[in-house]
Amino acid sequence: MIFYDENNLDIIEKDLRYLQLLSREYPTISSASTEIINLQSILNLPKATEHFISDIHGEYESFTHMLRNASGVIKRKIDDVFGNSLREEQKASLATLVYYPERKIELIKEKEHNLEEWYRITLYQLIELCKNVSSKYTRSKVRKALPSDFSYIIEELLHDQDDKVDKQAYYNGIIKTIIDINRAPEFIIAISNVIQRLVVDRLHIIGDIYDRGPGAEIIMDALMKHHSVDIQWGNHDMLWMGAAAGCEACIANVLRISLRYANLHTIEDGYGINLLPLATFALEFYSDDPCKNFIPKTLNKDISKNELNLLAKMHKSIAIMQFKLEAEIIKRHPEFKMDDRLLLDKIDTEKWEIDIYGHNYKLNDSKFPTIDWNDPYKLTDREQELIEKLTSSFVNSEKLQRHIKFLYGKGSIYLVYNSNLLYHGCIPLNKDGSFREVKIGKISYSGRELLDRYDRLARDAFFFKSNTNNKKYGMDMMWYMWCGEDSPVFGKVRMTTFERYFIDDKLAHYEKKNYYYQYRDDENVCKNILAEFNLPPESSHIINGHIPVKTKEGESPIKANGKLLVIDGGFCKAYQPETGIAGYTLIYNSYGLLLTSHEPFGAIKNAIEEDKDILSSTVILEHVTKRKRVEDTDIGKELKKQIADLEKLLIAYRKGLIKEDSNQIE
Incomplete structure (x- = not known):
């Protein structure tokens, strides 16, 4: 925590107008102190899990399953909770239920002879699993994730105290009542959705949602x-x-x-x-x-x-x-x-x-x-x-317009998040590995400034009114970013569309890549890129997509001694003969980074009926002995700023610079 010297009021007085606004939300010393304690406790929780997916290309069935199984995180959680107490086929069935609760329950109703007993066992299993996945969050955050119909009941069950016999009878009674009043299916669906919601806190899509696939x-x-x-x-x-x-x-x-x-x-x-x-x-x-x-x-x-x-x-x-x-x-x-x-x-x-x-x-x-x-x-x-x-x-x-507005609202050309630099294509480089200067209008840009300028132009294309010069130029630049030599999302000298249609000689089809692709296995170049985006080079990573990794030819998705990770491994079926797999995904949890490669996915129908998950292999890229906490993340930095502001507000109250709301004082 940051404790300000109460005798040094310069900082407090400088921020007095802001602190007066903050006092409307925390009108007393007691309320401000309570919030400091709350925020400080959040900082000590384990870092939440992030999920990275790239180059989906319309393959909605594979994507849907990957989203629901969180690239194997739910399966690992089931292993953690139940270990050897469940057979592998029982774990697989439980996992499928969490992924697709509505459709799985319909199948169970047709096959299960003692449905009430299945409900009872399954409810206890799901509650134990939900306890595990909710343990890294505050009660407040978990409460917000709960469905309104069952929020009180789920919250009660999640905070079961096994050592108290009377309480255990109380919880058993809740489970029995849920089954007796025929609400078990709805409850199972609700708690399965909560598990899916809590197992991954943040989803990152590293580009190319559109084209090729059907959905x-x-x-x-x-x-x-x-x-x-x-x-x-x-x-x-x-x-x-x-x-x-x-x-x-x-x-x-x-x-x-x-x-x-x-x-x-x-x-x-x-x-x-x-x-x-x-x-x-x-x-x-x-x-x-x-x-x-x-x-x-x-x-x-x-x-x-x-x-x-x-x-x-x-x-x-x-x-x-x-x-x-x-x-x-x-x-x-x-x-x-x-x-x-x-x-x-x-x-x-x-x-x-x-x-x-x-x-x-x-x-x-x-x-x-x-x-x-x-x-x-x-x-x-x-x-x-x-x-x-x-x-x-x-x-x-x-x-279409609604979807594209969402892409603009949630999207950008790059993102810096929790010491990772995320972008789809490349950072344009020169032959010597330095940042390539690109002239847009009368000004030359390179590195981060170039990507920022392209990002702004992409927004001009969509949000400026029709027939304005800014919109017309922005639309031309959108096309240029699709196929232009200095585009960070294309990354090639030219797109040989005409040649591929009208010339049989494959020599004419060749598309030379930007020098970035020669240097992305160079650790020093990757560190320079990270430094350009104000990230500490030694502890940060670049997460990249766009060019499929040819796994079957021995290419590794791990570049530059682990500084750069390429997670385009062939999600799109059109690329799978070339890559040999069906994509990579990345998980970043409190213990480190896990890279997962996936075999081709059949169909959701098969997954539900036969408990067939995507066959995946996971490589631990980094494993820390001390778990990362919220205080180590970008959210943690923001919470620390809020704590510092609240500490200043406390001093302002105590020095009489701001008066407490007498109506709020208990």
């Missing part, structure tokens, strides 16, 4: 219901943010990627965006084009041949429009230095070849019905009409 909007709904979450924007998130703001080039990219993976569920069903105008356009202009290079990656989806053909035509239609819309931005901003991405006018339409970066490549396609080769970047009247309709659908989708 990004389901994930967003779940995040909006979460009690404590922050999001570091990924490049795919920023693309959707730009689309929701009305950036036409971002909209074209969003649609192209959705069509590339035959994933229109989020677009049409999730956000109600009407793709009939695009389908009609595609059938009219590409009716005799097989669009073979645009057949979607179906990932074993059951899609008919006719539907695939339609999706391919829509896919090619929006890709060509994308190249035209991107050209408008490139021409508006020569400072982007992206003229090398203007490729349509480089096509030799007699030989159907293109010369780029000193190489001549044969094109695999010569059907471009919507391109005027005298002015290849000009949208046709029909394309202009189509993009206006699509833009209207994006900016007027109520659910």
Whole structure:
């Protein structure tokens, strides 16, 4: 605690106006003293558990299960509480019940012969488990997490005193009454949800919620219901943010990627965006084009041949429009230095070849019905009409706008939290490992200042009124952050979209990464990055996503002697053949850091019916002998400031600088 010298009143008098405001909340010496004692006791509690997940890419079933099982934390808690007193299959069944209480209870009702006995045993098990997970919190915090219907009963049961026989009979009576009045299912659901709520205090999403998988909007709904979450924007998130703001080039990219993976569920069903105008356009202009290079990656989806053909035509239609819309931005901003991405006018339409970066490549396609080769970047009247309709659908989708506002409200390009630096992509670096200077407008930025500037521009794109210069520039910058060389969420020299569609030679597909990816295994460079963000280099970490770790090739997610952790391991099914696993997650509790790798997840239905959890392997990255306390965290720093202010208020009361509220004095 910070005890101020009562004879030195300079600090007190300087803050007197603020202390007078504080006295409204703590109007007496007694109330201020009580709060100091309360806050000081909180500082001594164990640090709460944080859960880190990255690169979800719409895989809502895997994400839902990972969220519910807290990357194995609940399973470990069950092991801690019950040890060898339960068989492994009993522990697995209990864990599934905590994850999916409603659906598991329905199955139990069908199979269990003595349901009352099952209720009794299960209620006692859940209460013991809940006692364990609530032990690191104050009663006040636990009380706030309790459902109103059962808050009093749960609170009573959590503070059971086993050594008192009379009390034990009282608690047994509560359990019996819950079962007798047929409230056991509801109570089990309620306490399971409390366990899920308390087992992880803070959820960190290190970017890329959107694209590829089928349920990004389901994930967003779940995040909006979460009690404590922050999001570091990924490049795919920023693309959707730009689309929701009305950036036409971002909209074209969003649609192209959705069509590339035959994933229109989020677009049409999730956000109600009407793709009939695009389908009609595609059938009219590409009716005799097989669009073979645009057949979607179906990932074993059951899609008919006719539907695939339609999706391919829509896919090619929006890709060509994308190249035209991107050209408008490139021409508006020569400072982007992206003229090398203007490729349509480089096509030799007699030989159907293109010369780029000193190489001549044969094109695999010569059907471009919507391109005027005298002015290849000009949208046709029909394309202009189509993009206006699509833009209207994006900016007027109520659910999309609500989700994107949440991304802005809970998100940022980076976050500094509890001695960890969280960001999705990279910190742009030079060849020598120094921070790369990037000129935006008339000012050059690097390191932390560069990311701060990009963050501000992303907000300008969405929150400024339409048709203002700030909004237009912000929207162009959103597109640049999706695919520009100096973007911290992209991290590559160029995005070779055109080449991947129209050139078979894979040499043309190569996307050179920023020098950051050469240096992220260099401990000194990582320490410089941490210092740039005002973190102590020796005791801090960088937590990173974006580039999948190729585990099956022997790549480790642990870089720079443990200074940097990459937790993108292939959550997205499209990446799993490349990575060999189904993602990494990270747990940071009072004992240290645990990195968990996960095998591919089947389905929630199998998890419930067969008690099948995600197969995971956990590596302890750091283990401390002395548990971290709340006082060691960012919240602890804030609580210490509050304690210091309250101590000053006590002195002000005692010196008569502020009068106690006589009506509040007992």
